[in-house]
Amino acid sequence: xxxxxxxxxxxxxxxxxxxxxxxxxxxxxxxxxxxxxxxxxxxxxxxxxxxxxxxxxxxxxxxxxxxxxxxxxxxxxxxxxxxxxxxxxxxxxxxxxxxxxxxxxxxxxxxxxxxxxxxxxxxxxxxxxxxxxxxxxxxxxxxxxxxxxxxxxxxxxxxxxxxxxxxxxxxxxxxxxxxxxxxxxxxxxxxxxxxxxxxxxxxxxxxxxxxxxxxxxxxxxxxxxxxxxxxxxxxxxxxxxxxxxxxxxxxxxxxxxxxxxxxxxxxxxxxxxxxxxxxxxxxxxxxxxxxxxxxxxxxxxxxxxxxxxxx
Amino acid sequence: xxxxxxxxxxxxxxxxxxxxxxxxxxxxxxxxxxxxxxxxxxxxxxxxxxxxxxxxxxxxxxxxxxxxxxxxxxxxxxxxxxxxxxxxxxxxxxxxxxxxxxxxxxxxxxxxxxxxxxxxxxxxxxxxxxxxxxxxxxxxxxxxxxxxxxxxxxxxxxxxxxxxxxxxxxxxxxxxxxxxxxxxxxxxxxxxxxxxxxxxxxxxxxxxxxxxxxxxxxxxxxxxxxxxxxxxxxxxxxxxxxxxxxxxxxxxxxxxxxxxxxxxxxxxxxxxxxxxxxxxxxxxxxxxxxxxxxxxxxxxxxxxxxxxxx
Numbered sequence: 001x002x003x004x005x006x007x008x009x010x011x012x013x014x015x016x017x018x019x020x021x022x023x024x025x026x027x028x029x030x031x032x033x034x035x036x037x038x039x040x041x042x043x044x045x046x047x048x049x050x051x052x053x054x055x056x057x058x059x060x061x062x063x064x065x066x067x068x069x070x071x072x073x074x075x076x077x078x079x080x081x082x083x084x085x086x087x088x089x090x091x092x093x094x095x096x097x098x099x100x101x102x103x104x105x106x107x108x109x110x111x112x113x114x115x116x117x118x119x120x121x122x123x124x125x126x127x128x129x130x131x132x133x134x135x136x137x138x139x140x141x142x143x144x145x146x147x148x149x150x151x152x153x154x155x156x157x158x159x160x161x162x163x164x165x166x167x168x169x170x171x172x173x174x175x176x177x178x179x180x181x182x183x184x185x186x187x188x189x190x191x192x193x194x195x196x197x198x199x200x201x202x203x204x205x206x207x208x209x210x211x212x213x214x215x216x217x218x219x220x221x222x223x224x225x226x227x228x229x230x231x232x233x234x235x236x237x238x239x240x241x242x243x244x245x246x247x248x249x250x251x252x253x254x255x256x257x258x259x260x261x262x263x264x265x266x267x268x269x270x271x272x273x274x275x276x277x278x279x280x281x282x283x284x285x286x287x288x289x290x291x292x293x294x295x296x297x298x299x300x301x302x303x304x305x306x307x308x309x310x311x
Numbered sequence: 312x313x314x315x316x317x318x319x320x321x322x323x324x325x326x327x328x329x330x331x332x333x334x335x336x337x338x339x340x341x342x343x344x345x346x347x348x349x350x351x352x353x354x355x356x357x358x359x360x361x362x363x364x365x366x367x368x369x370x371x372x373x374x375x376x377x378x379x380x381x382x383x384x385x386x387x388x389x390x391x392x393x394x395x396x397x398x399x400x401x402x403x404x405x406x407x408x409x410x411x412x413x414x415x416x417x418x419x420x421x422x423x424x425x426x427x428x429x430x431x432x433x434x435x436x437x438x439x440x441x442x443x444x445x446x447x448x449x450x451x452x453x454x455x456x457x458x459x460x461x462x463x464x465x466x467x468x469x470x471x472x473x474x475x476x477x478x479x480x481x482x483x484x485x486x487x488x489x490x491x492x493x494x495x496x497x498x499x500x501x502x503x504x505x506x507x508x509x510x511x512x513x514x515x516x517x518x519x520x521x522x523x524x525x526x527x528x529x530x531x532x533x534x535x536x537x538x539x540x541x542x543x544x545x546x547x548x549x550x551x552x553x554x555x556x557x558x559x560x561x562x563x564x565x566x567x568x569x570x571x572x573x574x575x576x577x578x579x580x581x582x583x584x585x586x587x588x589x590x591x592x593x594x595x596x597x598x599x600x601x602x603x604x605x606x607x608x609x610x611x612x613x614x615x616x617x618x619x620x621x
Binding site for chain 1: 340343344347348350351352353354355357358359361362364365368369372415416419420422423424427428437438440441442443444445447448449450451452453454455456458459460463464481484485488512513514538539541542543544545548549551571574575578579589592593596599600603607
């Protein structure tokens with residue numbers, strides 16, 4: 001408006017010659033797209049929360065959290081979630097026993113020992129392992145790893161469907177995740193720390209284990225936490241190879257069922273909206289969501305910590 | 312703090328008296344070095360060995376059933392006649408829905424976050440943290456979301472191609488956004504400044520300069536996202552991909568099955584002397600892997616062909 005009054009001679013005005021509404025519209029559309037991701041989270045929380053509240057209208061929260069018997073589709077039903085949680089943690093623990101040493105070992109090798117060319121070859125191969133669909137791992141666990149390796153080579157006495165095989169194979173699925181994040185953390189430790197230690201006469205082993213690894217610890221922890229979250233959320237390997245039988249205990253030669261496997265196994269049948277089976281999916285889903293959310297928050301915190309130190 | 316981890320005793324102490332040789336270590340030390348290196352190498356070797364065994368196992372089991380008939384036949388309770396046509400077309404339909412959804416939304420979000428958003432504002436930080444979190448939500452939870460909002464509930468689409476494709480799209484959207492942001496960030500700001508200095512508006516700069524330069528990176532991200540979506544089984548089970556479908560989907564609102572679902576069905580079906588479904592599962596895995604490998608090959612080709620160093 002001011003421009004209107006003093007328009008006549010004046011110096012040339014920099015900036016937009018006329019208002020560009022189109023620019024604003026486009027920006028608005030971009031914001032909408034970005035908001036969709038927030039909407040997705042909201043949708044997840046609303047969908048889980050609504051049915052979960054309805055579920056707890058039918059089932060006592062104490063019976064759910066501390067009950068030792070999970071048989072929601074039996075008559076009379078029982079809704080103790082502990083067997084599913086214990087199954088989830090049993091299989092996750094087995095996976096981590098495999099994935100943590102192998103993943104961190106691979107990461108140290110790639111970051112400290114491998115020559116650039118070797119590293120450029122090996123890293124994509126690990127990425128292929130991470131890209132294999134999980135159903136393929138499930139097939140492998142069921143038709144090869146259990147009969148040929150565990151029952152064959154190691155002649156273990158276990159059932160055809162068991163937690164051990166699913167856990168070990170899942171470990172190899174999680175391994176690339178841990179290796180890749182841990183390697184990032186190890187590589188971001190400044191070279192001066194290594195040189196200082198070498199200068200004091202340390203060997204390569206000592207530098208790797210006592211200087212670089214402790215210096216990158218928060219990143220390595222983040223890798224492990226993220227790996228656990230991945231293992232807890234994994235569905236298909238367990239569904240195919242671990243037997244879908246709720247089991248409260250720590251004997252890995254038994255079949256077991258995880259939270260994810262229960263959800264998938266129950267949703268497979270065409271269940272009626274509002275039925276008890278339908279609500280259990282959401283209650284168990286909520287439990288799973290909260291556990292993984294907590295783990296992700298922890299891992300983000302650890303990553304931020306190591307980034308702060310060295311970047 | 313970590314420098315304290317360095318050894319207090321000099322390594323040369325163990326050597327026989329004589330001229331102190333800097334740099335070389337005792338035999339025991341060297342042995343330990345070699346052993347450690349061998350242990351590390353065997354970690355990575357074990358992972359690669361497992362990958363190799365897995366691929367060979369699937370190939371050995373599945374190559375026998377691969378034939379043109381296997382691709383063109385529909386599911387059947389008779390293992391001899393069963394094939395993957397419905398699953399293959401179902402998967403292609405899903406990918407089509409998925410890509411039409413993730414490309415505009417993912418690219419727009421990436422551009423907004425990189426070019427417009429002021430990251431000191433709380434709502435922009437919220438969007439970023441939120442995307443980070445979404446990337447780590449288990450895939451089955453997306454299945455539950457799809458079931459509650461797309462299949463039942465407000466949209467009530469039932470168990471159709473559109474619901475499955477959108478569920479997969481939401482699942483891999485964070486991958487597209489994160490890759491897209493990196494691609495946009497890699498375009499140097501001198502390009503933007505040059506364009507603005509010539510009088511282009513912000514959007515003209517993005518549309519004519521930034522976006523074309525970022526396309527190869529974005530395309531790579533999109534293909535990687537699709538190659539994750541194509542192998543996802545769990546969310547599709549929950550949103551109700553049917554396990555026995557003997558027809559191709561006719562459109563967005565048609566019932567469907569998909570390759571991973573078909574594989575899952577064949578793996579978990581009990582086999583007997585007459586019908587062995589495991590080789591069919593392996594055959595279907597091979598079909599899936601061929602799709603995956605070709606998609607990744609395109610991604611690698613794109614990256615090498617169009618990658619620009621500024």
